Amino acid sequence: xxxxxxxxxxxxxxxxxxxxxxxxxxxxxxxxxxxxxxxxxxxxxxxxxxxxxxxxxxxxxxxxxxxxxxxxxxxxxxxxxxxxxxxxxxxxxxxxxxxxxxxxxxxxxxxxxxxxxxxxxxxxxxxxxxxxxxxxxxxxxxxxxxxxxxxxxxxxxxxxxxxxxxxxxxxxxxxxxxxxxxxxxxxxxxxxxxxxxxxxxxxxxxxxxxxxxxxxxxxxxxxxxxxxxxxxxxxxxxxxxxxxxxxxxxxxxxxxx
Numbered sequence: 574x575x576x577x578x579x580x581x582x583x584x585x586x587x588x589x590x591x592x593x594x595x596x597x598x599x600x601x602x603x604x605x606x607x608x609x610x611x612x613x614x615x616x617x618x619x620x621x622x623x624x625x626x627x628x629x630x631x632x633x634x635x636x637x638x639x640x641x642x643x644x645x646x647x648x649x650x651x652x653x654x655x656x657x658x659x660x661x662x663x664x665x666x667x668x669x670x671x672x673x674x675x676x677x678x679x680x681x682x683x684x685x686x687x688x689x690x691x692x693x694x695x696x697x698x699x700x701x702x703x704x705x706x707x708x709x710x711x712x713x714x715x716x717x718x719x720x721x722x723x724x725x726x727x728x729x730x731x732x733x734x735x736x737x738x739x740x741x742x743x744x745x746x747x748x749x750x751x752x753x754x755x756x757x758x759x760x761x762x763x764x765x766x767x768x769x770x771x772x773x774x775x776x777x778x779x780x781x782x783x784x785x786x787x788x789x790x791x792x793x794x795x796x797x798x799x800x801x802x803x804x805x806x807x808x809x810x811x812x813x814x815x816x817x818x819x820x821x822x823x824x825x826x827x828x829x830x
Contacts, residue, residue, distance in 0.1 A: 597805075607656030623802065623804075625802075649800060650799065657790065660787075664784070675740045679768045680763070680766065682766075683726070687752065689752065702725060706790075708787040720772045724766045728766075
């Protein structure tokens with residue numbers, strides 16, 4: 574009985590923590606612009622909180638989509654060649670197992686986008702990426718690069734998902750497809766760079782969690798990366814409770830043995 578009460582309190586505590594924590598970047602730890610950064614795109618605080626969901630021009634407003642990226646100086650920060658930004662979350666970003674949110678743990682939003690050929694039904698004809706290196710850390714001192722994952726690249730993000738904290742399946746095809754078809758294949762995900770903490774380089778064992786993320790523009794390449802935001806990937810409530818129920822079951826089994 575005492576064991577069940579302890580487990581119940583653990584479940585309630587975890588639920589409270591999940592409900593209170595914001596899934597977005599909480600603070601900017603460091604920011605330095607490199608050569609070629611866009612003038613006036615120099616406010617690092619724009620990456621805090623949710624990324625922009627819409628943009629406007631001369632009275633017209635439209636949602637951010639995979640073909641219409643955020644572009645204002647109040648939307649994104651320009652890193653410049655070799656520039657970087659480091660942010661902190663107000664909670665631990667957990668390393669999700671492969672069967673939860675495709676193993677994705679956090680998202681980095683930029684302003685990459687797909688270009689359409691309007692002489693061919695508006696199908697996607699190309700992509701505009703400005704890749705930047707992503708690193709993660711538990712303490713803000715030791716950082717580890719994420720292999721084969723780049724900010725401001727795949728995937729352009731969309732506001733149509735209605736959220737900015739669910740992952741997108743890997744390898745969604747996009748060339749010569751209609752934008753609506755591609756966004757449908759996101760399956761409720763919002764796009765952005767899909768970061769799996771398990772892919773951190775230079776560790777004998779994967780990190781269980783992180784709290785800091787650093788994005789650095791790749792020096793001497795032709796692109797200038799931009800950053801619009803960061804988000805912790807939050808499992809669906811049903812998944813959270815299933816994980817907690819599994820923990821309770823294992824705890825009870827252990828007590829019975």
